[in-house]
Amino acid sequence: MSAIVWTAVVSLAAWCWLLLCQGFFWRTDVRLPPRRDPAAWPSVCVVVPARDEAGVLPASLPSLLAQDYPGRAEVFLVDDGSADGTGELARELSRRHGGLPLTVDSPGEPPAGWTGKLWAVRHGIGLARARGPEYLLLTDADIAHAPDSLRELVAAARTGGFDVVSQMARLRVESLWERLVVPAFVYFFAQLYPFRWIGLRGSRTAAAAGGCVLLRADMAEKARIPDAIRHAVIDDVALARAVKGSGGHIWLGLADRVDSVRPYPRLHDLWRMVSRSAYAQLRHNPLLLLGTVAGLALVYLVPPATVVSGAVAGSTATAVVGAAAWTVMTGTYVPMLRYYGQPLWLAPLLPFIAFLYLLMTVDSAVQHYRGRGAAWKGRTYARPDAVPDES
Template sequence: MTVLLWISASSLLCWLWLTCCHGFFWRTDQRLPPRRPPARWPSVAIVVPARDEAEVLPVSLPSLLAQQYPGRARVIVVDDHSGDGTGALAERLGAGGGDGAGGGLPLTVTTPPPLPAGWTGKLWALRHGVALAGECEYLLLTDADIAHGPTSLAELVAAAESNGLDLVSQMARLRVSTGWERLVVPAFVYFFAQLYPFRRSNRPGARTAAAAGGCSLVRRSALERAGGVAAVRGAVIDDVSLARAVKGAGGRTWLGLAEQVDSVRPYPELAQLWRMVSRSAYAQLRYSPLLLAGTVLGLALVYLVPPVAVLVGLLGWAPGVLVAGGAAWVLMAGTFLPMVRYYGQPAGSAVLLPFTAFLYLLMTVDSAVQHWRGRGAAWKGRTYPQPD
C-alpha cells in the first residue's frame, strides 16, 4: 500500500501541474480572435487535396463553392490519383455553379504528376495546387472532408488581417454521431491540446507551434519564407510541421477551436478511429522506442493509476490511496469537461476518460508495431517510411 500511495500521489501531482501550469490546455475559449473587415479584401485560393473522397465531397465541396467572400477567391481541387472518380465528381459538383459570376466561386480540378520519392501524397497534391494558385495573397489549405459555414473564409481572412497573423488554423469539429465517436473524438482533441497547448502555440515568442491540417489559412509570402510546401514534404503530421516552419521563419501563427468548420467524415466503428490515430502516433514520437516507452508509462501514471487507486482504496480500505486517486480522477474529469461540453456530450461522460486513454495507449503501441512491420503511416493505399 505504501508503494501504491506514492504512485497515486505522483499521479495527483501530475494532474495538479497539468491543470495549473500547462498552458491551461483544457480550456476551450481559444476561438477566432477579435477581427474587423479589412479595407481591402485580399485574394485567396482554396486548395483541397483529395484522394478517394467521393463519399464526402458532395457535402464539403458545395460549402466551399458557396463561400460569401467579398474579395477574389477560387477553389482548386487536386485529385490525387483517386480510384473512385473523385475528380469527375468534383467537376460535376462545380458544373452548376462555380463560375465566379454569382453562381459560386470558380472551380479548377487538376491532377498532380506521379508521386515522387520523399513526399507524402497530401503534401505533393498541396504543392501542385499552390503552384496552380498563382499570385494570390492567401491560401486556405483545407481537407476534402471539411465543410465550411458560408462566412468561414471571410472570418479567417479578417482574423489574419486584423491581428497580423501569417497562419490561422481552426481545429474542425469532428463527427460525434455514433457511440465510438462520442467516446473517442472529444478525447482526441483534448489530447492534441495537451500536446500542443493552444495558448502557448499562439504566443509569438513560444517554442510551441501547431496547426490543424483540416483548416489552415496561410499568408503566401509567409509560406514562401518558410520554404514552401517542400519544406515539410515528407511530414506525416504535416499540419504541425507547417506551423513550425512558418513560425520558425518569423511568422505569427494562431490555432483554436472552430465554430463553423466541421468534418463530415464518418467514423462509425472503432477500427476506423483506431486507424486515424495509429497511422501517425509513432511519427509523433519521432519513431523513438525510448519515447514510446516513456509515453506508455506516462499515460499509465497519469490516466490509469487514478481509477486503479480508487478501486484498491475502496477494496483494501486505504484512505490515503483512495483520496489521492480520487482527487487525481476529479481533476482529470474536470479538465476534460469543457471539451465534453464543446462537443455537446453529457457531462457524466468525462469520467470515462481513463478508459479512452487506455485505448489511445493501445493505439500508440499498435502504431509502433505497424511501423516495425513496414506498414507504418499507411493511408489510402500508401505507406510512408520513416523520413531521413
C-alpha cells in the first residue's frame, strides 16, 4: 500500500483507540453523581474573584445571592483591581436583590509569582476562613447558578465522599463562531481529561472546571490551595492535581443548570480565550508543541485530506479508509452537539474546527516567545520556571 493509505490506516486506528480506550470521553452522560440530603447541612463560603466584570455581573451574581441552601452560606466577591466599578456594582446588586450575605473586598495588586485570579482567590479564602466553613465554592464572576446549585453540589460531595465536586459550566452558544468553536472546546477538554477517569480513586487523571469548584476547606488547607499553584495560568487543572496529589477524591462532569454568561461573539474573542493558555498547557515545551501539531494533523486533518486525495487519484482504498476515520470522528462529536443543542450537520466540520485550534495553539507559542503569552485583562504572566520559588 502507498504511504497515503498507510497514513489513513494509522489515523483510523487512532480513532478506534480514542473511541474505545480513552475513557469514553465522547459521552455526555457524566452529570452530578447520585446524592442524598445530609442530616445536617454544612456551612459554605462562596468565593468569586472578579476583575472588570461589570458587564456580566448583573446576570451572574444575583443567582448566587438567591441560592436556596438549607445551611449557612455567604458570598465573598474579591475585586481584583477592577477599573469598571465591579465592586460597587456588586454591592448595589446585593442591596437590590438581597439573599445571601455579600462581602466585597480587594487584595490589591498581586505580588510577583502570583496570577491575579489566584491572588484574589487567596484573599477570598482568607476572609472565608474566619467563618469556619466546611466547604468553599470557587466560582467565576461570569457563572450563573440555578437556585439549587449549591444544595446539589454539597449533597453530591457529602454522598460520594468527594473533596472536590466540579461542574463544567455550559458555555454560551449564540453567535455563529460560538456555535462552531465552543462545543469543540469542551469536546477537546474531555478528550484530554476523560471525566470517567477523573472520578476513579487511584487514577492519575486530574482536572476541574474553574467556573464551578466545590472544595472541602480542610483539603484546601492540606493541599495548600491556592499557594501551591499561585503561578498557574490553567488554575483549575493545577488545583485538581494538587488535591489528588494530597490524596483527595475528585469528581468532574458536565453541568445542567450552571451556565457561563460571558459572550464570545467574534472569532477573535474565542481565539484569545484559547491561545492565552494553550502553550501553558504544553508546559511551554517546543517538542510538545511539535508533537501536538503532528497529532492534531494525523487525527483530525488526515481523514478528510485522504478522502479528497483518494477521490482525485482514483484510489478507492485511500478514500474508504479516510472516510471510515472521518465517520468515527463525526460520530464521537454528535453527543456534544446534542448537549449544546446544535444542529448535527456541524459534526463533519470538526476537522475544520480542529485546524482552527491547531492555529490557536501555534499562535499561543508565538505570543509567548514575543513576550505576550498568557496575557489576560491587562496582565501578562511568566512561565512557572521563570518565577522564583518562595516555598
